[in-house]
Amino acid sequence: MDALRIAGLRHRYPAGRLALDGVDLAVARGERVAVLGPNGAGKTTLALHLNGLLEGEGEVEVAGLRLGRDTLRAVRERVGLVFQDPDDQLFMPTVREDVAFGPRNMGLDEDRAAARVAEALGAVRMAHAAGRAPHQLSMGERRRVAIATVLAMRPDLLVLDEPTANLDPRARRELAEVLDPLPATMLVVTHDLPFAAEMCDRAVVLAAGRIVADGPCREVLADRALLAAHDLELPCGFDLGLVATRPYAASAPSARRNAISTRVPGP
Amino acid sequence: MGGLGVHALDHAGTAGRPGSVVHRLDPRAKVVGLLGITLAAAVAPRGAWVVPAACLVALAGVAWWARVPATVVWRRARVVLPLVLLAAAVVPFVGGGPSVAVGPVHLSVEGLRTFGAVAAAATVGTLSAVLLTATTAFPDVLRALERLRVPRAFTLTCAFMYRYLFVLGEEVGRMRAALAARGFRPRTALGAAAVGRLATALFLRGHARGERVYLAMCARGFCGVMPAGAPGRLGRAEAGFLAALGALVVPVSVWAQVA
Numbered sequence: 441m442d443a444l445r446i447a448g449l450r451h452r453y454p455a456g457r458l459a460l461d462g463v464d465l466a467v468a469r470g471e472r473v474a475v476l477g478p479n480g481a482g483k484t485t486l487a488l489h490l491n492g493l494l495e496g497e498g499e500v501e502v503a504g505l506r507l508g509r510d511t512l513r514a515v516r517e518r519v520g521l522v523f524q525d526p527d528d529q530l531f532m533p534t535v536r537e538d539v540a541f542g543p544r545n546m547g548l549d550e551d552r553a554a555a556r557v558a559e560a561l562g563a564v565r566m567a568h569a570a571g572r573a574p575h576q577l578s579m580g581e582r583r584r585v586a587i588a589t590v591l592a593m594r595p596d597l598l599v600l601d602e603p604t605a606n607l608d609p610r611a612r613r614e615l616a617e618v619l620d621p622l623p624a625t626m627l628v629v630t631h632d633l634p635f636a637a638e639m640c641d642r643a644v645v646l647a648a649g650r651i652v653a654d655g656p657c658r659e660v661l662a663d664r665a666l667l668a669a670h671d672l673e674l675p676c677g678f679d680l681g682l683v684a685t686r687p688y689a690a691s692a693p694s695a696r697r698n699a700i701s702t703r704v705p706g707p
Numbered sequence: 708m709g710g711l712g713v714h715a716l717d718h719a720g721t722a723g724r725p726g727s728v729v730h731r732l733d734p735r736a737k738v739v740g741l742l743g744i745t746l747a748a749a750v751a752p753r754g755a756w757v758v759p760a761a762c763l764v765a766l767a768g769v770a771w772w773a774r775v776p777a778t779v780v781w782r783r784a785r786v787v788l789p790l791v792l793l794a795a796a797v798v799p800f801v802g803g804g805p806s807v808a809v810g811p812v813h814l815s816v817e818g819l820r821t822f823g824a825v826a827a828a829a830t831v832g833t834l835s836a837v838l839l840t841a842t843t844a845f846p847d848v849l850r851a852l853e854r855l856r857v858p859r860a861f862t863l864t865c866a867f868m869y870r871y872l873f874v875l876g877e878e879v880g881r882m883r884a885a886l887a888a889r890g891f892r893p894r895t896a897l898g899a900a901a902v903g904r905l906a907t908a909l910f911l912r913g914h915a916r917g918e919r920v921y922l923a924m925c926a927r928g929f930c931g932v933m934p935a936g937a938p939g940r941l942g943r944a945e946a947g948f949l950a951a952l953g954a955l956v957v958p959v960s961v962w963a964q965v966a
Contacts, residue, residue, distance in 0.1 A: 491926045513928060521926040527874050528919040533846035533866050537936065542927035544934030554937070573846070575873035589927065 441504045443469045443597050443625035444490070450649075451485055451496030459485040460496060461649035467597075469503075472626040474636035474657055477646035478671035483629045484524070486646065487601050490627070491521045503596045517546055520590025520624070524602040526582035530574035535566065535585050538574065542593040560592035561585070564618045580611025584618055591622070598624040604632045633674050637661055637683045645670055722841040723775035728944060729842045730773060734851035736945035737843055740952045741769075741835040747960045748831035753820055755963035758956075759827035765955040766834045775841045783837045784830075791833065795825040845869055850936055859933060875913060882908065 444467040451460040459482045467473050477483050488494040490502070492512045500507040502518050523529045532538035539560055543553040561567040564584040574582055583603065590598065603619070604612050616638060619626070630636055636643055636657055643660040645653040647670045653660055660666065662680055667673060674680070721730065729737070744762045751758035770780060799818035806813040839848065846866070853862045882905050891901060 488922070493922050493925055513930070516926060516928050519926075521923075523919065523923050523926075525919070528916065529923045531867065531870055531920050531924065533849065533869055537846065540936075541924075541929075541934065544936075545928030545930070550937045571844075573873075574870065593927065 441469070442466045442501070443471070443503055444627070445499070445501040446486075446489075447499040447501075449486070449489060449496055449498035449500065451482075451489065451494060459649055460489070463498070463646070463649070463651055465644065465651060465654075467625060467627065469596075470623065470625055471642060472628065472640040474640040474643040475627060475629045475646055476631075476633065476636060476643055476660070476670075476672055481646045481670075482649040483646055484601055485649075487521060487599050487627070487629050490597070490599050491516055491519045493521075517593055518596045520593060520595030520598045522586050522590055522598070522600045522603065524605055526579070526586040527574070529586040529589060530582060533573055534570070535561070535572055535574060535577075536570040538585070539570075539588050539592045542589060546593060556592040556594075560588040563591055563622070564588045565614075578611065579606050580608070580614055583607065583611070583615060587615075587618065595624060597627065598622065599627045599629070601629045602631065603628065604630065604635050631672075633661055633667075633672065634678060634683065637680060645672070721844055722779045723770075723773040727773045727842070729769060729948070731944070732842075732948055733939045733941050733945050734843045734847040735854055735939060735941065736948050737839055738848065738851045738855065740949050741839045743949075744952060744956055745828075745832040745835045747956045748828045751824075751828070751960065751963055753824045755966070756827070758960055758963045759831050761956050761959040762831045763834070765952050766831065766838060768951070768955070769838050769842075773838070773842045775838065779841065780834065780837055783841070784833050787836070788829065788833050791829040792826055795822050795829070798822045798825070851939070853936065854939055863933060871913075871916070874916070875909065878909060878912060879905075 444465070446463055446465040449460050449463040450458070452458050461482075463482075463486060465473075475483050475486065485494060489496060489500060492500075492507050492515055500515075502515050505511050505515055505518065507515050530538050532541060536557055539557045540553045543556040548556065557570065558567065561570055564587050566581060566584050566588060569577060569581065569585065574585065577585065587598075587600075587603075600619075603615060607615060612632075612635070616635070619639065626640070628636060628640055640657045643653075643655065643657040644651050645660065645666065652670065653663070653666055658680060661674065724730065744765055748759045748762045770777070798821050799814040800812075801815070801818065804815055804817045806815050807819075808814075843851070846869075849862050849866050849869075852865075853859065886901060886905070891898070893899065893902070
């Protein structure tokens with residue numbers, strides 16, 4: 441069974457703009473897919489559909505569960521959506537309260553919610569910040585806490601919207617080290633093509649609301665004509681041949697040790 | 708960081724010895740105890756100076772117990788107190804009845820008494836609030852209010868305000884810096900137009916952020932009702948704290964009311 445299956449998804453905003461124009465996509469369990477595309481291609485709109493935050497025509501199925509009004513709650517537990525701006529995601533006065541928000545909404549009691557909080561903050565190496573307020577954290581730390589807020593719900597599918605936006609190189613590397621050991625299926629919506637090359641095995645290019653390319657990440661990124669046709673560009677001097685896919689898996693033993701299990705039997 | 712100087716709020720966090728008995732008390736006990744002291748001072752009959760005096764002794768005891776330095780209390784109280792006192796400062800000038808002459812100015816005796824009573828109550832209230840925030844983190848105060856059955860809508864509004872004041876403050880700081888970087892130096896009333904546009908932009912950004920925050924909440928299973936937090940524990944320490952404050956303030960207040 442696919443972790444995600446999208447068929448004929450169309451979405452038109454009230455102002456009339458067609459943001460998604462028949463998207464078809466299947467993602468296998470454990471796969472990591474980069475969703476690339478220029479501004480306005482419909483990437484964020486697509487991400488919002490996966491959690492039922494937007495409604496359109498077509499079908500979305502997460503781990504065999506078809507998204508509909510009756511399954512909205514269950515789907516939201518299975519899909520962890522990390523927003524582009526962590527200040528949108530972290531709204532509680534302390535990190536601990538924020539990470540506990542999802543598990544509490546799932547109806548977990550306090551002990552189990554606290555265990556989820558400890559587990560999720562450990563996985564993103566932010567356990568020391570549990571009592572701090574989000575505004576006291578750096579952007580990189582906020583991003584990792586934002587990821588913890590959805591990991592605490594043990595999602596099947598992790599959807600990251602521009603995860604490296606506004607991060608300095610060190611925070612970006614720390615983020616990659618945290619994400620790499622996670623076993624969850626991932627959809628990484630990004631402009632950061634080197635990050636896609638490091639993290640993802642497969643890439644799709646979204647343009648004008650349609651998927652125009654789908655293939656192994658390196659092949660897609662090596663197709664200069666394709667990238668140029670859709671306003672995508674690798675950084676100047678960047679050599680794909682020198683990038684190891686998932687370079688952080690081996691270099692971050694602490695991250696692996698803290699790896700969180702997603703959707704395992706138990707609380 | 709600039710703008711509203713919101714990071715001053717950060718420095719208004721806890722002070723004194725973090726591990727003190729008072730700091731470790733369940734926040735509910737501190738909210739009830741210090742609110743009780745404020746109420747006792749506020750409802751004391753005019754002229755019953757012994758009540759605010761007892762309240763001040765109780766507050767001094769709390770400050771000593773929590774090792775909150777007098778300088779910290781003074782620094783925080785002086786931000787609020789002048790504003791409160793200003794409202795009452797006109798009373799001696801407009802009150803009727805007998806008056807005393809202070810140089811060329813005649814002050815109403817009755818008005819002076821009223822001012823004294825208001826000033827005493829305001830001082831007690833301000834010091835209570837200062838000690839509460841010096842010994843309890845703001846999120847803990849909110850949780851205490853929630854557990855004391857204060858409506859969720861109120862505590863949630865305060866929580867969002869606390870969280871996003873910093874975000875908005877940073878945005879204001881950036882926008883002001885951008886104005887200043889392009890040579891904006893308001894010298895005339897016309898400069899107000901730019902500030903007005905800044906306020907409009909801030910409102911629109913705040914509104915858009917509100918919508919995104921709501922979406923992010925829904926994405927994590929929010930269905931219109933905030934989930935309840937962890938329950939607190941009221942034990943002997945809390946009972947002792949409330950009993951000590953009560954022993955100092957309640958008998959004096961009752962005596963003042965009866966007399």
